[in-house]
Amino acid sequence: MTSVLVAVGAVTAIGAVLAALLEMAGKLFADYGDVTVDVNAGSRTLTVEGGGHLLGTLREQGIFIPSACGGRGSCGACKLKVTEGGGPVLPTETPYLSATERADGVRISCQVKVRSDVAIWIPEEIFAIRSWKATLAAIRILRPGMVELRWELPAGERIRFKAGQYAQLKTARYGKVKEEVFRSYSISSSPRDERAVEFIIERVEGGICSTWVCDHLQVGDTAEISGPYGDFVLSDTDREMIMIAAASGMSPIKSILHALEEQGSTRKATFFFSARNMGELFHLDLMKRFEETLPGFAFVPTLTRPPEPDASWPGKTGRVPALIAEMIGDRVKDAEAYLCGGAGLIDGCTAALWAMGMPNERIFYDKFE
Amino acid sequence: MSHGTLSALVILFAAVFTNNVVLSNFLGLCSFLSVSRAVTSSIGLGMAVTFVMTTTAGLNWLVYHHVLVPLGLVYLRFAVFIIVIAAFVQFVEMALERLAPALYFALGIFLPLITVNCAVLGVALFMIIRQYSFLESVAYGLGGGVGFLVAITVLASLRWRIRKSKVPPALQGAGIAVIMSGIMALGFVGLSGLITIN
Structure with missing residues (x-):
């Protein structure tokens, strides 16, 4: 029995002496004034x-x-x-x-x-980047596993961002997660709407922030938001636009479409939205509205896993590059592209656009890491 | 020259050449292989290892003979040695960062690597098994470190020389480095008749 105590005591004492030494060293050396x-x-x-x-x-x-x-x-x-x-x-x-x-x-x-x-x-x-304690004003469920959050800034505060930019959200500690993390999300709301920012967030299995968002956040909660960041923004040319996104990559594109709508733009724009099946589509009504208010705009959802024969899917199927070749054809050379989504989609589509003759400097993308 | 100093010198030379920790005991191979891509960084790591081995050999000798032996806790030496090495490395890193920034930028990034370098623990354990005196232990630590420095610098130079050679794809990188280390170890065996230590 005593030998156990001596052993535990000795190891503890050695550890304590060394810890004290390190603590002193920290005080002595790590204090830079x-x-x-x-x-x-x-x-x-x-x-x-x-x-x-x-x-x-x-x-x-x-x-x-x-x-x-x-x-x-x-x-x-x-x-x-x-x-x-x-x-x-x-x-x-x-x-x-x-x-x-x-x-x-x-x-x-x-x-x-x-x-x-x-x-x-x-x-x-x-220097224009600032930070606010924002309040969650609304949670919209777009489809299972995909939400859109509206964060309102404190009274009197405004955020001035360009359509396509992103902001950072700082998570709170929750449940077993003991650390606060920063995550970047593209802003999905209109730049005209300066009193709030909206994010489209997809649930990632085991993700610290998306789990917090989907399972723990409630309307009225506050969090730190900073922004705007990023150079993925709407250009002010008149070139035809090719927009490509999947899942929550719709975020910055949606913001760009809001901006075009408010400008009363007549620019030709086609938005290819890639999903595996019909269950992964969302914001269809909004896209329909954009098609009515923007004369040059077309929304092209495409399903990459062929739908069931009995499902009534009137739209396109297959991968985006093939659809671009089919629907835009030679006009690709003079157009510009806005891509947002995972690495697979972005890399595949930029390679295809490049091969179809679009110069690199007109391909803008925001790749999720 | 007293007998103690002489035997310490013998141990020092033996640890560098005939009982090289890397090439005859095969310890510390992880950093030996991964940091030997460039000669400058391998010298940096070698110096850091030399410094830590020499000092921790002395420290661990004191802890072993003045704390663990009197308390009958010799069986705890593995855990205690590791704690001492880790804390000491941490301490040195902090001190270097503040007091010798130039040295910190040369060695600093390698210091955390050394905490988990088994050659450092190996030296501490061998000196106990071989019943070295304090002076002999420090000399053994210094020799072990210099031995590591010599071995890693030689390997880095060799890797630099073969950088344009056509190595079969399966052996590129670590594979050919292990083969070269093996040949180097054979070369060092040739020196083993020179001095022997137990």
Whole structure:
């Protein structure tokens, strides 16, 4: 009996001594005091607590750098230029930086630690990104496993975004999930509707955020939302538009269609929406409305798993590239494309569009990772 | 020269050449194979391993002889050694980051890798089995580390030299690296008559 106690006691004591040592080292070494962050050559100077990562430090100061993964170093989206004090480029950053970017001082801000005074440069539009405590005003169930959420900003607040951009939602802790995560969702509502943002969210089995959204959120709950982010936006040309999406990829396209409707646009636009079966379709009434209000618009839902013979499906079947060839044909060369969805859909369709003669710079896409 | 210093020196040389931890004990192969793609990073890792092995060998010797033996807890040495190594590596990482940033950027990223490098634990266990004195243990740690540094640098140089050779597809990457390590180990066996330690 005593030997058990001695063993447990000794291991605990050794662990405690080492933990105390590390704690002291943390106090001694990891305390960097206050450091200054110089933004855009003196246009703003921030005094921040040193020792944290640049992304989080800036977020605390109200500057929101776009980041799809929320700071885990897995998306490479939170790039910014560090002109002074960033230290050498870390191996965790190299996969995301091209040689020109490295020469330019571009860094992955969630990996750069703020140890001393730093000088950074960020594009002006980032300053337009803000964060709000938004209230969930409505949950619309579009089909099983697919919801549209409407988040209203606090009274008097407005968000100014371009159709196609995305916002970030911060999940709360719930159930067994002990961490708060950031997830990016394309805004599905009209940019004219500045008092709220809407997201279309699909349930992902085991997904932290989508489970929270589908099972735990209730109307009246609040959450932190920041935005707008992203350069997937409606161009202001008159070119024919080819829109392609699947599942919740409809989000930014829907926002773009709202914007076109409000402009009274007569642009020719065809929206190919890919689904496996009829059960995966949604927002059909809204698309019908767009077809009536937008003279140049056609909605083309297509089913990739052939419907049952007895199901009355009047629409198209098969994959999107074949339909583009059939319905748009040679006009593809002069059109521009907006794609949103999973990697399979995007990669397949961009390759097909490219092969049909559409130049790369007119193919815009928002790929879900 | 006293007998103790002499035997420590013998152990140091033996650990580098005849009882190399990588090439005769086959420890630490994971980082040996994965970080040997570029010579600069392999030198960085080798230096970090040398530093950690030398210091943790001394620390673990003290913990073993002054804590575990008196309390009769020798059987807990595996767990205790690992805790000591992990905490020490963490400590060194924090200290380096603050006090020697240049060194931190050269070695820092390799330090967390070393926590789980079995060669470091191997050195701590061998020094107990072989009943080394404190000085001998530190020398053995230093020798083990230098041995690792030599082995990984040589492998990295070899991999650099064969980078344009036509390696059969099935053996590309780790496969050919393991074969080269095997041949290197054979070469090191040739040195084994030089000095022997038990």
